[in-house]
Amino acid sequence: MIEAGHFFACLALMLSLWLAFAGLGGDRRLAGRVACGLFLALALSFLTLIVAFMRSDFSVALVASNSHTMKPLLYKFAGTWGNHEGSMALWCLVMGGFAAAGALLMRSERPVFEARTLGVQGLLTSGALAYLLFASSPFTRLEAPPLQGADLNPLLQDPALAAHPPMLYLGYVGYSFVFAMAAAGLLEGRVDRVWARIARPWAMAAFVPLTLGIGLGSYWAYYELGWGGWWFWDPVENASLMPWLVGAAFLHSVVVTEKRDSLRAWTVLLAVMAFCFSILGAFLVRSGLLTSVHAFAVDPTRGALLLTGLLVYGGGALGLFALRAPRLKGGPAHLLVSREGAIIGNNLVLSVATLTVLLGTLFPLLAEAFGQVMSVGEPYFSLTFTPIMALALVALPVVQAWSWGKADWRSVWRWALGFAAIVAVFWLFGVAAFDIPLLAGTGFALGVWLVFGAAWEIWRRAGSLRRLGRLPARVWGMTLAHAGLGVFTLGAVGETALRFHGTLALQQGQEVELAGWTFRLDDVDSIEGPNWYADRAYLTVMRGERAAVLEPEKRIYPAARMPTTETAIYTMGATDLYVALGDRRTVEGTPRWTFEVFINPMIGLVYWGVCLIGLGGLLSLLPRARRRRTAGDAA
Amino acid sequence: MRARTKRLYAVGAASLLVLSSLGLAFVALGQRADLFYTPQMLVERGQPEPGKRVRLGGFVQSGSLDYGEGAELFFTVEDGSEATVRVTYTGITPDLFREGQGVVATGRFGESSDLFEAEQILAKHDENYQPRELRDLQAAPAS
Numbered sequence: 001m002i003e004a005g006h007f008f009a010c011l012a013l014m015l016s017l018w019l020a021f022a023g024l025g026g027d028r029r030l031a032g033r034v035a036c037g038l039f040l041a042l043a044l045s046f047l048t049l050i051v052a053f054m055r056s057d058f059s060v061a062l063v064a065s066n067s068h069t070m071k072p073l074l075y076k077f078a079g080t081w082g083n084h085e086g087s088m089a090l091w092c093l094v095m096g097g098f099a100a101a102g103a104l105l106m107r108s109e110r111p112v113f114e115a116r117t118l119g120v121q122g123l124l125t126s127g128a129l130a131y132l133l134f135a136s137s138p139f140t141r142l143e144a145p146p147l148q149g150a151d152l153n154p155l156l157q158d159p160a161l162a163a164h165p166p167m168l169y170l171g172y173v174g175y176s177f178v179f180a181m182a183a184a185g186l187l188e189g190r191v192d193r194v195w196a197r198i199a200r201p202w203a204m205a206a207f208v209p210l211t212l213g214i215g216l217g218s219y220w221a222y223y224e225l226g227w228g229g230w231w232f233w234d235p236v237e238n239a240s241l242m243p244w245l246v247g248a249a250f251l252h253s254v255v256v257t258e259k260r261d262s263l264r265a266w267t268v269l270l271a272v273m274a275f276c277f278s279i280l281g282a283f284l285v286r287s288g289l290l291t292s293v294h295a296f297a298v299d300p301t302r303g304a305l306l307l308t309g310l311l312v313y314g315g316g317a318l319g320l321f322a323l324r325a326p327r328l329k330g331g332p333a334h335l336l337v338s339r340e341g342a343i344i345g346n347n348l349v350l351s352v353a354t355l356t357v358l359l360g361t362l363f364p365l366l367a368e369a370f371g372q373v374m375s376v377g378e379p380y381f382s383l384t385f386t387p388i389m390a391l392a393l394v395a396l397p398v399v400q401a402w403s404w405g406k407a408d409w410r411s412v413w414r415w416a417l418g419f420a421a422i423v424a425v426f427w428l429f430g431v432a433a434f435d436i437p438l439l440a441g442t443g444f445a446l447g448v449w450l451v452f453g454a455a456w457e458i459w460r461r462a463g464s465l466r467r468l469g470r471l472p473a474r475v476w477g478m479t480l481a482h483a484g485l486g487v488f489t490l491g492a493v494g495e496t497a498l499r500f501h502g503t504l505a506l507q508q509g510q511e512v513e514l515a516g517w518t519f520r521l522d523d524v525d526s527i528e529g530p531n532w533y534a535d536r537a538y539l540t541v542m543r544g545e546r547a548a549v550l551e552p553e554k555r556i557y558p559a560a561r562m563p564t565t566e567t568a569i570y571t572m573g574a575t576d577l578y579v580a581l582g583d584r585r586t587v588e589g590t591p592r593w594t595f596e597v598f599i600n601p602m603i604g605l606v607y608w609g610v611c612l613i614g615l616g617g618l619l620s621l622l623p624r625a626r627r628r629r630t631a632g633d634a635a
Numbered sequence: 636m637r638a639r640t641k642r643l644y645a646v647g648a649a650s651l652l653v654l655s656s657l658g659l660a661f662v663a664l665g666q667r668a669d670l671f672y673t674p675q676m677l678v679e680r681g682q683p684e685p686g687k688r689v690r691l692g693g694f695v696q697s698g699s700l701d702y703g704e705g706a707e708l709f710f711t712v713e714d715g716s717e718a719t720v721r722v723t724y725t726g727i728t729p730d731l732f733r734e735g736q737g738v739v740a741t742g743r744f745g746e747s748s749d750l751f752e753a754e755q756i757l758a759k760h761d762e763n764y765q766p767r768e769l770r771d772l773q774a775a776p777a778s
Contacts, residue, residue: 226727336645348649352656359660363668373671375690376664377741383663388656503706503726554730563730582727587702594706596727 002060005048006139009089012041012096013133016126019099023119024187028111031118032103038125039100042093046080049089049138053080059145062086062138068151068559070531078162079152084286084302085138087165091282092132094166094173095125098202102177108198116184117177124176127309135305151531151559160220164213168240171210172282175243175275178203178250182271183317186324191268196258199271201621203254206274207247208617214240215610226565226580228501228598230606233381238361239281242354246274249350252343260340260404264328266347269321276314277354283307284361337409342399349392356384393446393489394419396482397453401460422449436498443493450486454479477620481613488609491574494602504595505585506539515599517577518542522549524584524593532557534566537581537593541570552581552595574604669741674718685746691720691753692739700734712738712751722751729758 015038023031049062053076058064066083067076075082081090099121106114132138155161181199185191217240222230231237250270256263287303335341360376367374398415401407426445430436436444458479462468502514506521513519522538534555541548550568557564570577582594670683671690683689691712696719699711707725722740732738742753 336641341645348652352653356656356660359664363664367668374668375671376668379667379669379688380660380663383667384656384660387659505706565727565730580727582706585702585708594727596706 001057002048002052002139002141005045005052006137008041008045008048009092009129009133009139012038012045012092013126013129015041016096016122016129019122020119020126023115023117023122025119026112026115028115028118031115031122035096035099035103035118035122038122039093039096042096046089046093049086050077050080053077053086056149058147058149059141060138061140061142063149064142064146065150066152067149068531069148070559071152071157072530074159074162075152075157079156081165082152082156082161085132085136087169088128088132088136089138090165090169091173092125092128094169095121095128095176098174098177099125102202106198108194110190110194110198113184113188113190113195113198116187117180120180120183121177124180124313127313131305131309135302148559151557154532154555154557154560154562154564155224157557158220158224160216161224164216164220166213167209167216168213171206171208171213171247172240172243172278174202174206174209175247175278178206178271179275179313179317182268183320185268186317186320189324189327191257191264191328193258193261196254196267200251200254200258203247203250203271203274204617204621207244207251208614208621210240210244210247211610211617212614214244215607215614218610219607222603223567223569223578224564226567226596228499228578228580228596228600230495230603233360233376233378235361236285238357239284242357242361243274243277243281245350245354245357246270246277249347249354250274252346252350256340256343262340263344265321265325268328269325270347272314272317272321276310276317279306279310279313283310335406337402338407339399339402339404341407342395342402345395345399346392349388353385353388353392356388357381360384390443390446393450393485396485397449397456400453400457400482419445419449422452440493440497443497444490447486447488447490447493450489451483452486454483454486457482473622474620477616477618477622479616480619481616484609484612484614484616486609487605487612491602491605491607491609494574495600495606498601500597500599502597503582504597505592506595507590507592514597516543517599519595519597521593527553529555531559535581535584537595539568539579539595541577541579546572550577550579552579554581554583571604574602574608576600576603671739673714673716674712674720675714675716677720678716678718682744682749685744688741688743690739690741691722691751692737693720695732695734695736695738697734710734712740720751721749722753724753724756726756729756732756732758 015034019031019034019038022034052060052063053067054073056063056067056069056076058067062083062085066086067079071079079086081087099118102114102121103118106117108114178199181195181202182191185195185199214237217237218230221227221232250267253263253267253270257267283303283306286306360380363376364374398412401411423442423445426441426448427438430444431438431441458468458471458475461475462471500515504512504514504519506512506519508521508523511518511520518541520540520542522540524535524537527534527536532555534553536551536553539550539552541550548570550570552568553566555564555566556562565580567578567580569579576599578598578600580596582596585592585594667688669688669690671692672680672683673691673693693712693714696711696713699709701709703709703723705725706727707723708728709721709723711719711721713719722742724740724742736758739757740751740753741755741757742751744750745752
């Protein structure tokens with residue numbers, strides 16, 4: 001059965017090469033058909049893998065080392081991509097999926113450009129497939145199949161993490177299609193308004209799942225790792241953040257290219273870089289070069305191959321860019337105080353922010369070459385990334401209102417006054433009255449400022465209540481995403497600045513007060529799940545009228561010989577009371593259970609903000625609202 | 636001429652932003668990167684100043700684990716050399732934290748003692764994964 005999968009993957013490799021030739025040759029119809037065939041072959045190949053996992057076919061090496069008969073069905077299914085080889089197969093599938101979607105959905109006036117885009121996508125897919133088949137084949141059989149599998153890493157046996165890789169890959173790999181469009185545009189020497197109009201929705205189609213994928217990953221880390229936080233500046237997290245930042249910069253600059261026909265070279269460069277950062281991310285995650293709490297499937301040879309891929313594709317595209325960029329020069333000049341000027345500022349900030357993340361992520365490698373082992377964590381990023389982004393967020397509502405061409409510079413003072421007023425309110429009523437830190441007060445003001453700015457922008461564009469519903473979906477999308485940034489900021493500031501963290505050591509029946517809450521350990525029970533057993537604590541938490549029983553667990557997965565922590569979270573609006581169960585310690589003959597307690601104010605807003613950004617992106621993908629009169633419309 | 640001056644301003648502002656953030660980044664790297672030490676390296680290079688955040692790696696010495704008040708615990712980190720460091724930590728330990736296992740602790744040395752106050756502890760997080768810094772260290776003899 002799995003041999004069929006192997007065969008289809010080999011067939012897909014052939015098809016991807018055919019696609020490259022047909023596409024680069026400019027045959028749009030043939031390229032479209034081959035792209036669909038490529039996707040079909042990849043889908044069949046991936047399906048056999050899924051079937052092997054679902055049926056627990058332990059004669060397949062990958063299944064034997066990553067699955068188990070007792071595992072719940074969902075995780076048998078999701079286990080397909082919960083490992084290096086399977087996730088690379090998913091990577092290839094998504095690449096082929098974008099090729100097929102492009103073949104079916106692209107209907108522009110430039111068939112040759114479309115064919116070349118598909119051709120470059122074929123070339124990219126062939127590289128990924130070669131890597132899959134020759135360096136990390138999921139189709140290997142075992143000579144002596146074991147009776148039982150080694151089980152999937154239990155940390156990954158979680159609903160959020162089952163959905164996280166497909167989402168993330170739709171984003172990561174989606175940028176390959178934008179990359180292909182950039183390369184095709186450069187080959188033609190035509191990167192202009194039409195190019196931008198074709199490319200923008202595809203970049204958005206990658207950006208939205210990437211946003212949600214990062215959000216899901218962060219949410220998983222929050223409740224599964226038991227560390228209480230939602231972002232750890234871990235190299236693997238940074239690896240996903242960098243393409244996101246570059247992708248966000250692209251989504252802004254491509255609008256300038258679309259509407260004003262300028263910034264062409266820069267826009268196309270960003271399109272190339274977004275996917276380069278995706279490959280760099282894969283390289284960082286899988287080579288094991290950096291210390292990461294998420295490190296999995298670490299293998300230096302694979303790392304070297306991925307690096308080669310990055311150099312070949314990235315270098316090729318950049319070489320093409322250097323060759324053709326001079327032709328792209330031109331476009332109308334623009335003033336600094338204008339919408340295009342504002343977007344240039346946005347791009348500058350996002351690029352610099354990406355650079356600081358890149359520097360912080362790679363610096364330990366550099367230092368190691370000089371014999372110094374170190375790691376770069378949150379203290380570095382809170383001094384670099386955070387202030388740079390904060391700068392951009394303060395400016396956002398102001399420059400959002402600027403018009404194309406030339407904007408009114410004088411209104412800036414009114415905006416500055418508005419911001420100062422909001423900050424003053426938060427300092428007076430937050431910092432002075434509730435004794436929150438000064439910087440946190442400023443951060444809250446910034447969040448409110450962004451939400452207010454988004455509301456103002458919608459109102460400014462609509463002008464009246466009646467026209468609110470008739471605004472284009474794109475405007476709503478943009479505004480919603482910007483409001484989402486504000487909501488996210490509120491949550492991030494609240495959680496970071498006002499978090500409470502404490503520990504408990506309780507005997508059975510003991511009652512303790514901590515941070516205004518009363519905790520009582522009622523009982524600790526041994527329970528059994530499908531493929532695990534656990535100690536479950538029953539912890540009564542009380543504060544005034546509120547009372548609840550939290551049931552944090554410490555699970556052991558015998559097949560994987562690995563314990564995990566299952567946190568218990570009591571949600572009150574956006575605030576979480578978060579408890580993780582620790583080990584049992586016997587001191588002077590009396591057993592005590594340890595707990596880690598976090599009170600995370602406003603953390604819910606972090607995830608609501610991320611969802612709003614994703615929703616905004618989705619909305620802006622909708623086609624323009626139906627016009628009243630289609631033909632002869634002056635608009 | 637005016638257009639040129641404007642462009643000059645724009646380029647100036649942009650490079651100011653880029654340069655200042657790069658400067659900031661390097662200052663941050665100099666001051667805020669967490670250096671990694673093993674007990675032996677602490678002897679060779681001297682103890683970092685009290686209050687500076689560093690990472691300490693090694694193996695939890697067998698028989699060294701001790702519990703204090705509440706969720707406080709103490710253990711000794713060794714690395715096969717003569718040198719050892721006593722560590723204190725308050726909180727729950729990682730799932731695979733036990734005597735004889737590799738551990739990387741992030742924290743600080745106190746003002747006037749040799750006690751290392753850890754704020755975060757990383758251990759192996761599955762059977763196949765070892766903190767990268769510990770790969771070169773020899774595993775402590777199983778006891």
